[in-house]
Amino acid sequence: MNPSSTPPPPARYALGELDKEARMGGQGEETTAREVRVIDLSDFDARKAEIAEQLWSASVDIGFFQVSGHGIAQADVDAAFARAEQLFALPREVKAQWPLARNAGWEHKAQIRPSTQTPDQKESYQVTRPRMIGLWPTEDQLPRFKAQTLAFERQCWEVGMRLLSCFAHKLGFDDDFFTRAHDPDVPAYQSTLRMLHYFAMDPALRDELGLWRAGAHTDFDCLTLLFQRAGQGGLQVLPGKEMASRQWTSVAPIEGVITCNIGDMLTRWSDDQLPSNFHRVRNPLPHEYQGARYSLAFFCQANEDAVIEGPGKKYPPITGAEYLKQRISANFSNRY
Template sequence: MTNTAEKYALKELNLETTFGGMGKEIDRDVPVIDLTDFEPRREEITDQLWQAANEVGFFQLANHGLEPGLVGEAFGLSERFFALPEAEKQRFRLKKGLNAGWEFKSQVRPSTGTADDKESYQITLPHMDDLWPNQTLVPEFQRVMLNFEYRAWCLGMDILSCFADRLGFERDFFTKAHDRAQPDYQSTLRLLHYLPQPEDQPLDPSIWRAGAHTDFDCLTMVFQQEGQGGLQVSPGRGTEGKGGEREWYSVTPKDGLITCNIGDMLMRWSDDRLKSTLHRVRMPRPGEYNGPRYSLAFFCQANKDEIIQGPEQKYPPISARDYLLQRIQANFEAAGQAAS
């Protein structure tokens, strides 16, 4: 068996290999942060965000300014895209190492060694040539998704500006690090379709809709639909430990709330003051809704040429390009999708 220290260069990936297993489920609530009157209440909101990010690593946003109609429209078009025949979706296959395009059950987590039971479509702006379905195939898809991506980016930069204040950076530090106008921009809007489960199919404990992992960005914002649960979080600061000993609790999806979590990039940039929290999407159990599950996720990933290192220099400097590349390789290498 390969020693984990030899398998991956990044500490985060070696830890992820210890995250598998069902663990124990507990009841716990995710902090909800109201963004009403954001600028006048910036200091109060920053305090709430910092506490949630430091203690839990997950939080939900209310009154965030993204209209229900826009979110609903994006969900509807996502469903229309995934309902296309496979031959049509094959035209938009994932580009190697660029996080752009469509994939089917090709993401293999180091924590499980098995493919996630889902398909996804990634929108990363500089790499979308020939990846947009046209007006005949999915009408208005490109227009709506570009608008949604921009609005999600704006919200993400507001949240990250609060963390910049608290870390002692300039307020627009992370906005500059995620500059949409640059060719090395690599923030990603991801459309996700978790596959329906037949009633008579026994649960395979090795298969997950999304295996246990931490995200490798700065901030993730997830839009869920009521009645389509499964997202679970493992609380506590320590990420080490055998999967069977970990505690997990469910994040109930509610319309109007955006579920957010800190990613590994920001954990590094904060010298571990902020927590990148372990999470997963489990399979439905007997008696639960077992139809298709859809979600939308926006990943605030720093531009490729940005150097990630915190004020205390706890970690050696690494470019966002190299950091993301190593994470993509680890997640897709088993399916032959590794970046080149």
């Protein structure tokens, strides 16, 4: 039979986004042909129309871009990374007191991607403001950790809302549409700051190709802001519209920029005008740094009561709560 005429495998998930992700395992190839654009956000209010056009163009193209001039000082980013290292250095039995539930708390090798069916080689700590009761380190364990982490989370939210206001404008919504849908001052808020620690490579597992630091996936949210550390690479992107090519492009860390990608929520909210992209974190090659990798991700996830429905109503409406429930359940064995 001609491969092009082979019918797709039967759906495994209720959401089409998840079924698509389940078909994205494997090594694929690497290409340098794609450009990951860096967009300057400085003088934002005066340049908003220009910036909106640049963001839209980059997002329609590959769903992935980087921003400079975003207003978060490098010292604040460095301090956030230092806090993450301090948290992950705590004894495992201490971190186990804050178990992951509903996108808040600590997990260790708990995320199993539909694309790989093997655990990501990492641990993470997730901060979702209304769900953090009993999940913070004490002042004795990590002095000022809570206050400083929440301050950084707010900085990320502000950048995210500026970016989303540009997409709201382009979609024909009012500029504050997504800001209202991500209101941080209500119990329904579910945007998340995630600290990630990918483990140093174990030489004994070098040849086990199934062990990814993070398997291929698209994000659950509207928009992701990712902070990387220089010298700790591995992030690769494959635009969703090019998924058949299986050609991945590496995105090297650059100090002072935030790497951003469109998530599945915004793809649905835009009636597929803005594609979410596949990305993964590969294991380092033999000649590359083999130590631990840290990253910080902020996920702009619409509030639980927000109704996700595009301007053209291509998809039936779904609440932010139900959407995340389906996505998290598929990744974390129903830890929602």
